[in-house]
Each structure stands twice: as C-alpha cells, then as structure tokens.
Amino acid sequence: MGRRVAIVGIGQTLHKKRHIDRNHTELINEAARKALQDAEITIEDVDAVLNGNMDLFEGHNLMDAMTVEGSGAYMKPGLKMNTGGTTGGTMVASGWYHVASGKYDVVLIIGSEKLEESGGNTTSAIITCADPLTLRPYHTGAVGALAIVAASYMNQYRCGEEPGAIVRVKAAGNALKNPYSHLKLTLTVDDVLDSAILIWPLRLLHMCPQSSGACAIVLASEEKAKKMTKKPVWITDFVTSHMEAWRATFAPDPIPSMQSQTDSAIKLFKRNGITNPMKQVDMFEMYDPAAWAEIAWLEDFLICEKGEAWKLAEKGVTALDGAFPVNPSGGVQSTNPIGATAMIRVAEAALQIRGDAGGHQVTKNVNSALASSFGGANWTNLFLLKKNLD
Amino acid sequence: MSQETKPKAPLSIEGAIILPYRYAAGGVMSRFLIALRDSKKTLGIRCSRCNMVYVPPRETCLHCFGRMDEWVELEGSGTVESYTVVRYSLPVHPMAAPFAFALIKLDGADTSLTHLLGEIDLEKIKVGMKVEPVYSESRKASILDISYFRPAN
Ligand SMILES: [Zn+2]
Numbered sequence: 001m002g003r004r005v006a007i008v009g010i011g012q013t014l015h016k017k018r019h020i021d022r023n024h025t026e027l028i029n030e031a032a033r034k035a036l037q038d039a040e041i042t043i044e045d046v047d048a049v050l051n052g053n054m055d056l057f058e059g060h061n062l063m064d065a066m067t068v069e070g071s072g073a074y075m076k077p078g079l080k081m082n083t084g085g086t087t088g089g090t091m092v093a094s095g096w097y098h099v100a101s102g103k104y105d106v107v108l109i110i111g112s113e114k115l116e117e118s119g120g121n122t123t124s125a126i127i128t129c130a131d132p133l134t135l136r137p138y139h140t141g142a143v144g145a146l147a148i149v150a151a152s153y154m155n156q157y158r159c160g161e162e163p164g165a166i167v168r169v170k171a172a173g174n175a176l177k178n179p180y181s182h183l184k185l186t187l188t189v190d191d192v193l194d195s196a197i198l199i200w201p202l203r204l205l206h207m208c209p210q211s212s213g214a215c216a217i218v219l220a221s222e223e224k225a226k227k228m229t230k231k232p233v234w235i236t237d238f239v240t241s242h243m244e245a246w247r248a249t250f251a252p253d254p255i256p257s258m259q260s261q262t263d264s265a266i267k268l269f270k271r272n273g274i275t276n277p278m279k280q281v282d283m284f285e286m287y288d289p290a291a292w293a294e295i296a297w298l299e300d301f302l303i304c305e306k307g308e309a310w311k312l313a314e315k316g317v318t319a320l321d322g323a324f325p326v327n328p329s330g331g332v333q334s335t336n337p338i339g340a341t342a343m344i345r346v347a348e349a350a351l352q353i354r355g356d357a358g359g360h361q362v363t364k365n366v367n368s369a370l371a372s373s374f375g376g377a378n379w380t381n382l383f384l385l386k387k388n389l390d
Numbered sequence: 391m392s393q394e395t396k397p398k399a400p401l402s403i404e405g406a407i408i409l410p411y412r413y414a415a416g417g418v419m420s421r422f423l424i425a426l427r428d429s430k431k432t433l434g435i436r437c438s439r440c441n442m443v444y445v446p447p448r449e450t451c452l453h454c455f456g457r458m459d460e461w462v463e464l465e466g467s468g469t470v471e472s473y474t475v476v477r478y479s480l481p482v483h484p485m486a487a488p489f490a491f492a493l494i495k496l497d498g499a500d501t502s503l504t505h506l507l508g509e510i511d512l513e514k515i516k517v518g519m520k521v522e523p524v525y526s527e528s529r530k531a532s533i534l535d536i537s538y539f540r541p542a543n
Contacts, residue, residue, distance in 0.1 A: 133413070137532065151473075151474060155517070
C-alpha cells in the first residue's frame with residue numbers, strides 16, 4: 001500500500017462566473033497560499049507541486065509552465081494533469097503516489113479553471129476528446145450524456161420529474177451556506193420544474209454552472225502530518241476506473257449505468273470491508289454534474305438499492321442533518337471550475353471530517369467520507385477518507 | 391506610485407485558436423468506412439472468444455484484449471435502445487433542431503451505435519422501435535454516410 005498519506009492543508013478561492021480582476025496565475029496563487037496557511041507551512045516546506053487544468057478551456061496548454069511563480073513550483077518537481085472532469089481526483093491520486101512512494105514528504109496540488117475564458121466555447125474543447133470517426137461529428141457535450149442518464153432513470157423507475165428538482169433544491173440550500181460556492185440561488189421545486197429544457201428531461205436548473213476558481217490541498221506523509229497538524233485527514237484508500245467513450249459508443253448495456261462508478265465502488269468497498277455503505281460511511285461528497293446524476297449514481301455507486309435513490313432526498317436522508325448527507329457543499333450542481341471541481345469534492349469531504357466546514361457542516365459526527373470524481377468521459381476516482389488511521 | 395494592485399477597469403484580451411487536424415482512421419475503421427461509402431454496407435467485427443460483435447469495429451476486444459479479425463456483414467437495420475431529443479440548434483450540429491440522437495443496436499451486433507433519427511415524429515420515438523438506415527447520396531467515408539435512421543417498415 002505504500003506510506004500513509006494525510007490531507008494537512010486546504011484552500012479555495014471564491015468560485016464565481018468571472019474573476020475579471022485576476023488572471024489564472026493569480027487565482028492559483030490565492031488557493032495555494034490559503035492551503036499553505038491552513039497547513040501552517042511555507043512554500044519552502046513543499047517538495048513538489050502538481051497542477052490540474054483542462055486543456056484549451058482558457059485557450060492555453062501546459063498552464064503549469066506559464067503559472068510557475070504563482071503555483072510555487074519554480075525549481076521544484078511537478079506535473080500538469082488533465083483527465084477531464086476527474087482532473088482534481090487524479091491530482092489527489094497522483095499526490096498520494098508522490099508521497100506514498102517515499103519520494104516526497106510534502107506535496108502541494110492545485111486544481112484550477114477560468115471557464116469564463118473559454119468565451120462560451122467549452123464544448124468545442126470537450127469535443128476534441130471524442131473519437132473523430134464515430135462521435136465527433138455529432139458535436140455533443142456533457143448535457144446530452146447527462147440527459148440520457150436522467151431519461152433512463154425516469155423510464156426505468158417511473159418516478160416522474162420531481163425527484164430531480166428536489167435534489168436540486170437541496171443542493172441550492174446547501175450552497176447558500178457554503179461561502180465558496182458559485183450559484184447562490186433560493187430555489188423551489190417549481191422553479192426547477194419551470195426552468196427551460198436543455199435536452200429533455202434535463203432542465204437549465206438541473207445542470208452544473210461554468211465556474212471560475214481554484215482549489216489547493218497539501219498532502220503529507222504520516223510522520224510529517226502528525227507533526228504538522230492535530231487534524232490530519234487520512235486518504236485511507238481510492239480506486240480509479242476507466243471506461244472512456246465505450247459507454248456511448250459500444251455499451252452492451254442499454255440502461256446507461258455508469259460501470260466505472262460501480263466498478264470503483266465494488267473494489268473500494270471490498271478492500272475496506274464495507275458491506276453497508278450508508279451505515280459504515282458517514283457521508284458522500286459526489287461529483288454530481290446534474291441533479292439527476294446524484295440520484296442515478298448513488299445507485300451506480302451501490303450506496304442504496306436500485307430504484308431507491310430518488311426517494312432519499314425527499315425523505316431528508318441526504319440532507320445536512322440527514323443520516324447520510326450527500327453533497328453538503330452544494331456539489332457540482334452549484335460550483336464547477338472543472339480543473340478544480342473533483343478536488344473540491346475531496347477538500348469538502350476532508351473539511352467535514354475535520355469539523356471545519358462552517359455553515360454547511362453536517363449535523364452528524366463525520367469520521368469517514370466518500371468523495372468521487374467523474375468525467376473524462378466515463379472515468380471515475382472514488383476516495384475513502386477517515387479521521388483516524390485504521 | 392499607488393500600492394493598489396486591483397485595477398478599477400481590468401482588461402481582458404480576446405483571441406481564437408483554430409485546430410486543423412488529419413486523423414489516421416486505422417486499418418479496421420478504414421475498412422468499415424470504405425464499405426459504407428462504396429457499397430452502403432455495414433460491417434461489424436467479432437471477438438470469437440467473447441462471441442461479441444462490435445459496430446463500429448475495433449481491432450481489440452474491450453473485454454478480453456484479444457485481437458479481432460473476423461468480419462461480419464450486417465443488414466444495417468436495428469433497434470432504438472435509448473434516445474434524446476435536442477431542442478436547440480448549434481451551427482456544428484449535424485441536423486437542425488429539433489432532432490434526436492439515439493443509441494441503436496444493429497441487428498447482429500452486441501453494441502450500440504450512436505446516431506441520429508430522421509423522418510420520424512419526435513413525439514413518437516419509443517425505446518425498442520425498429521429502425522433502418524438512410525444513406526447519404528454523396529458519401530465521404532464518414533459515419534454520416536448514414537444520414538440518419540428512420541422507422542423500419
Ligand atoms: Zn473478447
């Protein structure tokens with residue numbers, strides 16, 4: 001398993017539609033400084049710096065090169081990563097490899113996106129990921145794929161449109177309590193159901209926004225972490241599963257369950273003796289790019305029985321004061337600076353374990369949490385974080 | 391000099407990147423696309439170990455990592471497995487909205503092909519409905535040499 005690795009510092013910028021007064025480097029710098037401050041260290045204490053960002057979303061590649069003074073990576077080892085929506089999760093995994101291997105003791109990871117700089121052409125960048133022969137001609141983006149998730153779920157369980165709206169209202173309420181979230185909307189179920197259809201049954205208010213922001217995390221080895229902080233959060237285990245474009249192009253399964261999510265859950269739960277995740281884990285900060293994804297994917301992640309997830313939000317199970325809170329931060333539905341989005345899931349889960357989430361701290365005691373990343377397309381990281389070492 | 395670093399009217403600079411490319415289709419997809427262009431034939435490829443037929447074809451089986459070289463010719467007709475209706479138009483879309491994308495499992499295939507539905511009442515699309523291909527008059531060795539699928543008679 002390698003050396004044990006802890007999260008010892010967390011920093012985020014405010015996420016919003018535009019950061020017009022700061023460039024990408026300056027934005028990264030803000031998150032990095034906050035994470036170092038939270039860890040009570042300086043850049044001199046950092047052995048390696050890793051950057052994550054979506055290629056072409058700001059019209060540049062290899063952003064780690066042009067942002068080096070802001071990230072603190074000058075003359076330090078590092079990597080730049082882009083695995084689509086999972087980028088922030090891939091960075092947590094990569095940071096873990098750097099520390100667990102014994103090569104480095106303290107690693108700073110920074111995910112960032114200034115989506116406003118794509119000038120509304122994010123899908124043009126996304127479509128460059130697709131097979132040029134079989135999928136690129138259709139010029140689809142995330143909305144179509146998520147519409148199929150929603151339509152398939154509704155068709156299979158005949159639950160109507162309301163559950164997606166209830167989940168969206170829950171997310172909006174949580175985001176109002178999170179000082180860093182982008183969309184701060186006071187919503188009702190009717191507001192969601194009256195919002196414009198993007199691709200049926202996905203409506204405008206179901207879908208995540210395009211945000212600008214950065215998140216940074218400091219990871220440290222067990223020995224360092226115990227000296228640095230009284231509240232280390234341990235990365236107990238994680239699984240990465242790739243499926244890529246196989247679902248849409250070749251999936252033998254007509255119901256587009258996310259096999260990469262299920263595969264990662266099976267492996268993670270088996271390795272960690274989890275047979276009843278809602279009882280054995282305290283909460284889940286899930287990568288939920290649309291309200292319906294939270295519902296369908298709770299089942300794909302084997303959190304509850306098939307056909308049950310659409311009832312959970314209505315019953316309050318997944319609320320801040322519920323038995324199994326899901327996305328207390330407001331989730332991706334409220335905040336989506338893509339290169340940072342998946343890292344925010346891990347950061348928010350860690351804040352909940354530390355008890356430092358502030359206004360959106362969940363009511364129950366959090367000793368363990370799941371955090372997921374999704375994107376890529378069809379590629380999952382699933383993390384298990386804990387307050388204590390096993 | 392003022393110590394103020396936050397300008398009152400920050401600048402942003404516009405630009406655009408155009409990305410021309412030339413993609414090698416590869417041996418397997420070249421054969422598939424040439425058959426579509428020259429003889430309106432849909433070819434699949436079978437993994438004899440997994441007994442699965444892939445359309446569009448790939449050289450390597452997803453499930454067993456085996457090399458596939460057993461070609462099969464399909465009728466071209468199939469079944470709608472899932473669909474969604476697009477209600478807004480973008481200049482890059484292959485059709486003007488409203489139109490439908492569908493996952494279509496071709497008869498004889500074990501995989502779903504992402505394609506378009508046409509000559510169809512969008513309100514009457516059903517999962518499980520039979521569809522047949524409509525070929526483009528000017529075929530260019532593209533997946534859009536099938537213009538769309540329409541309800542089969
Ligand atoms: Zn095979």
